[in-house]
Structures are given as structure tokens and as C-alpha cells.
Amino acid sequence: MRFDLHQVLDSARDGVFIVGRDHRLVLFNHACEELYNVSRQDVVNKACWKLSDFEKSWKEAARAGGRISYGELGAKKERMVLPHKSGKQVWVETIYTPILDEENNEIAYVMGVIKDITELKDMEREKERLQQEIGKIRGELGSKYDFSSIVGRSAPIMQVMKLAAEVAQENTTVMLVGESGTGKELVAKAIHYNSRRADKPFVALNCSAFPETLIESELFGYEKGAFTGAEKTKPGKIQLAYGGTLFLDEVTEMSPATQAKILRVIQEREFEPLGSVKPQRADIRIIAATNKDLEALVKKGQFRDDLFYRLFVYPIVIPPLRERPEDLGPLIDHLLEKFNHDMAKRIQGISPEALGMLKSYHWPGNVRELQNVMERLMILSKGEVIQVEDLPRYVVESMKLNHSREPETNDGIPPGFSLEDTVNQFEGRIIQKALKQCGHNKSRAANLLGLSRSTFRYKLSRLKGFENRN
Known part of the structure; x- marks a missing residue:
């Protein structure tokens, strides 16, 4: 079966045209007709300027003393918008390839291949839009977790912010110590979003949320086939945090084996996913947190002392809410404003009696408990002011x-109270x-x-x- 060149090229989905030595079009396939919305009878044997462009590039490169590779000439391309016969504007990309005369090594023809890249341009615009949106979100996160967004102006919380701000721009490992609900993750995010890693991920892992058999796969990831049920490769938190910050909450809950592997990550800045023998780079900053007495755990042999010294490079102690009672009022005002916005409510405030009771309470669950109580009050309160009966x-x-x-006497608090x-x-x-x-x-x-x-x-x-x- 014989194939006619014109017939073959007319079957191509991309537009193909060829310009001859005399600068005239010698071939213009059916796809070109569709894209340019012209008939081949109107353009074949008509003058075209593309060949002279190639000759100019050829001679300039030759004068420079370099040998011109075929691929170098073939890399020429251009993009433009064409009016399609459907009435729509289409984006096209044309790639020009020289065809050399074997006898004199001169350009005899230039072949142009035209692709409809409208869909590609739409994807590029969408990618640019998403990148701008991501940049905007990261900017909003940075302002949301700015140190000034941490509510409270008491001396203890100001000391926390001072220490956090001083270490933010460094790559130093930070250990946050504080009771449950004091806002350790909030401080960790403030450090991250005010650091040089702010445009990279912040990845958090609660070490107590996974059993010992799963914590390593969550941290380090695994290769396909690493264990029964590992049907595909899964990246771990360390990989997901690449270039950014890994926040290890309740770090004391890690098993001794996992502690040893985390120690290696900190020391060597590398790790191995489960089932892999090839180390991977760990470009991360680690911020750890605990609500326990880590030094006591080290003395009892329940936490590695070498990991303790690696994590305790820069400890920050976050005080419980009962130790900064002057922050309670601003926190309540902040939560009122937040929940009014979130719930479309119009609660104006709290009665002095109710506020007095909230201030006298000892808040063992700290700011998290306060937030839960305020959310409940916003739901149950029937008036514009929260009353004692709502508490x-x-x-x-x-x-x-x-x-x-x-x-009951004026003798003070009795001994042993x-x-x-x-x-x-x-x-x-x-x-x-x-x-x-x-x-x-x-x-x-x-x-x-x-x-x-x-x-x-x-x-x-x-x-x-x-x-x-x-």
C-alpha cells in the first residue's frame, strides 16, 4: 500500500506546513486550514517569511565560529492567538524545524508544526491563579499567626512571645513545654510563619494519636510492599514538611525505637522510609512540645537523654491560664468577637457577676477549656449579655x-490548706x-x-x- 505525503499529513491532528527555498509555501495540511481558517488554495505557492528568519540565525551562529546543531535550529517556536472559524480565539504554538540540503548543507525547507494549546494556556492561567491564591493564603496565615495575634499582655505571655520571636529566624530546634490547652501549637505556628521557612509547609503530628506500630509509618512514610497492605508508596510527615517545619506534639509518647530514629533525623538530617534502603534528605525544622516533666522522664529512663539534649536546645515554657489571670479579660473579649462572627450572633458582652465567676475559676483545661466554655455560652445565651445562669x-x-x-476569721489561711x-x-x-x-x-x-x-x-x-x- 502506497502513501501519498499530502494524504498522510492531512490525517495529522496538528497543523503542518512547509516553506520552500523560494520562501513560498509548498504544503499546508487540513489541520492548518482549520486553525488558520483559510483554504490551502489561497496560501500554497504564496510568499512566506519564515525561511529568511532561519537563514539569519544560521549565518549569525556560523560567523560566531560555532557549529550549528540540528536541534538548536529546531528549538525555534512561537505562540500566538488565532481567530478560529468557530468564532472563538485559539492559542497556537508553532515549532519550526529546518530541512537541510545534503549537497550544500544549506536550508532547503522549513517545516512548521502547529498545535492548538488553548487548553494548555487555560491550565497555565489556572496554575498562575492558584499560585497567587496560595501566596495570598500564606500571607493571611502569616498575619493570622503573627506574634501580635497571640492574645494576652501579661508578663508571662510577653516573655513567651519574646523568646519565640528571637528564635523564629533561626533554624534552631525548639521545645515548647506547657499544660494541655495552653496554646503550644499556636506558638509553634507563630514561630514557623515568622521564619524564613514561612512559605513552606507546617506539618503537625500528635505522637499520642498513633499506636507504636503506626507512628513510624506516619513519620517516615513507606515504600510500596514494605509490609502487608502497603499497596503504594506513601510519604511521611517528614517528607511532607520538606523545607518547612515539623511540629511533634506530645513528643514524650514516642517509643524508644522511634526516639532513636528521630535523633538520627536531627543529627544527620536524613531518614529512610520503611522498606527503603536509600536515605532521604530531611530539610526540616523541628519544633517539639510536651505537657510532661521531660527531665523527670529522662531520670526514670523513659526518655532518651541524648534526644532530650537535642530537643532542649531552646525551651520555651508556656504558662497555664491560672498564672496569668490578667489575660482572661482580653481572651474573653477576643472569643466573643470570634464567635459572634462565626455564628452570626450579636452577644454584646458578659455581666460583671458572670465575668467575676469566670475570673475566679481555675481553668485546669487552660485556654482550650475557656474556648469551649465561651462557645457553649454563645449557643445557650438567649439575651445580648451572658448572665450567671448561662454559666x-x-x-x-x-x-x-x-x-x-x-x-472565716481574720487570722489568714489556716496551716495545711x-x-x-x-x-x-x-x-x-x-x-x-x-x-x-x-x-x-x-x-x-x-x-x-x-x-x-x-x-x-x-x-x-x-x-x-x-x-x-x-
Whole structure:
């Protein structure tokens, strides 16, 4: 079966044309007719200027003493917009390739291949739009997690911000120490988004959220076939955080084996995914956090001392809310504004009596507990001002207990008085009553007390610890 060149080229999806030595078009296929919206009869044997362009490039390169590669000439291309016969504007890209005369090595023809790249241009514009949007979001995140966005102007919290701001621009490993709910992740994000890594990912991993068998695959990732069920390669948190910051929350919950591997990441700046024998670079900054006494765990042999020294390069202690009572008012105002916006509410404020009770409460769950209480108050409050009757019962009862426990004489607080033990005893009685009333259903008991499940579990665990000590 014989093929006619014109017939073959007319079957091509891309436009193809050829310009001869005399600068005239000698071939113009059907796809070219569609793209240019002209008939070949109107252009074939008509003058075209492309050949002279190639001759100019050829001679300039030859004068420079260089030998011209075929690929160098073939790299010429241009993009333009053409009016399609459908009435739409289409983007096209034309790639020009020289065809040399074997006898004199001169350009005999130039072949042009035209592609419709309208869809590609749309994708490029969408990519540019998304990059601009990502840049905008990163800018918003940077302002959202700016140090000035951390609510509070007490001396303890100002010291936290000072230390965090001083280390932000460095690549130093940071250890955040503080009770649950004090805002350790918020401080970690503020450090990241005010660092030189701000345009790279911030990846968080709660080390207590995964069993020992899964924590390593979450951290380091794994190769396909590394273990039963590993049907495809999965990147770990270290890979996902490349160039940015890896936040390891509750770092003391890592097993000894995982601690050893994290130590290597910090020391060698490399790691191996499960099932791989090829080390990968770990270009990350590590910020770790704990709510436990890490030094005590090291003494007990429950945490590696070498990892402790690597993590404790720059410790920042975040104070509990009860140690900065002057921040309670600004925090409440901030949460009122936030929830009014989020819930489309118009709560104007809190009555002085209700505010006094909130300020007298000891907030064992810290800012997280305060946020949960304020969210509940915003939902349940029927008026424009939050009243005492809107407060959770355990907050009101805690206030009553404080008054009942106050010394009635002017001799001061009696010897042996413990506010913490008194509050724990009261909370214990309230929690036990709630559990009994709800048939020991923890979710219902938490709801009865106006607590989130996580805050209820936290209080219950503290209660058990208190009972064990006594």
C-alpha cells in the first residue's frame, strides 16, 4: 500500500506546513486550514517569511565560529492567538524545524508544526491563579499567626512571645513545654510563619494519636510492599514538611525505637522510609512540645537523654491560664468577637457577676477549656449579655466552694490548706454525681456538665491521679 505525503499529513491532528527555498509555501495540511481558517488554495505557492528568519540565525551562529546543531535550529517556536472559524480565539504554538540540503548543507525547507494549546494556556492561567491564591493564603496565615495575634499582655505571655520571636529566624530546634490547652501549637505556628521557612509547609503530628506500630509509618512514610497492605508508596510527615517545619506534639509518647530514629533525623538530617534502603534528605525544622516533666522522664529512663539534649536546645515554657489571670479579660473579649462572627450572633458582652465567676475559676483545661466554655455560652445565651445562669454549673459550684472554703476569721489561711486539693475534691464530687446520674455514660455526663468530651476526659484523668496520690 502506497502513501501519498499530502494524504498522510492531512490525517495529522496538528497543523503542518512547509516553506520552500523560494520562501513560498509548498504544503499546508487540513489541520492548518482549520486553525488558520483559510483554504490551502489561497496560501500554497504564496510568499512566506519564515525561511529568511532561519537563514539569519544560521549565518549569525556560523560567523560566531560555532557549529550549528540540528536541534538548536529546531528549538525555534512561537505562540500566538488565532481567530478560529468557530468564532472563538485559539492559542497556537508553532515549532519550526529546518530541512537541510545534503549537497550544500544549506536550508532547503522549513517545516512548521502547529498545535492548538488553548487548553494548555487555560491550565497555565489556572496554575498562575492558584499560585497567587496560595501566596495570598500564606500571607493571611502569616498575619493570622503573627506574634501580635497571640492574645494576652501579661508578663508571662510577653516573655513567651519574646523568646519565640528571637528564635523564629533561626533554624534552631525548639521545645515548647506547657499544660494541655495552653496554646503550644499556636506558638509553634507563630514561630514557623515568622521564619524564613514561612512559605513552606507546617506539618503537625500528635505522637499520642498513633499506636507504636503506626507512628513510624506516619513519620517516615513507606515504600510500596514494605509490609502487608502497603499497596503504594506513601510519604511521611517528614517528607511532607520538606523545607518547612515539623511540629511533634506530645513528643514524650514516642517509643524508644522511634526516639532513636528521630535523633538520627536531627543529627544527620536524613531518614529512610520503611522498606527503603536509600536515605532521604530531611530539610526540616523541628519544633517539639510536651505537657510532661521531660527531665523527670529522662531520670526514670523513659526518655532518651541524648534526644532530650537535642530537643532542649531552646525551651520555651508556656504558662497555664491560672498564672496569668490578667489575660482572661482580653481572651474573653477576643472569643466573643470570634464567635459572634462565626455564628452570626450579636452577644454584646458578659455581666460583671458572670465575668467575676469566670475570673475566679481555675481553668485546669487552660485556654482550650475557656474556648469551649465561651462557645457553649454563645449557643445557650438567649439575651445580648451572658448572665450567671448561662454559666456551666461546675464553674458556678467552684465559685461557691471557694467562698465556703475561705477562712472565716481574720487570722489568714489556716496551716495545711490546699486550694488545689480543695478544688480537686469538689470537681471529683461533681463528676461522680454526673456519672451516676447518666448511668456512667461519659459522653452524657460531659454534656450534662457543659464540657467537651476531651475536657471531661482530662478532668477525669486528673481526678484519678489525685485519688491515687491520696
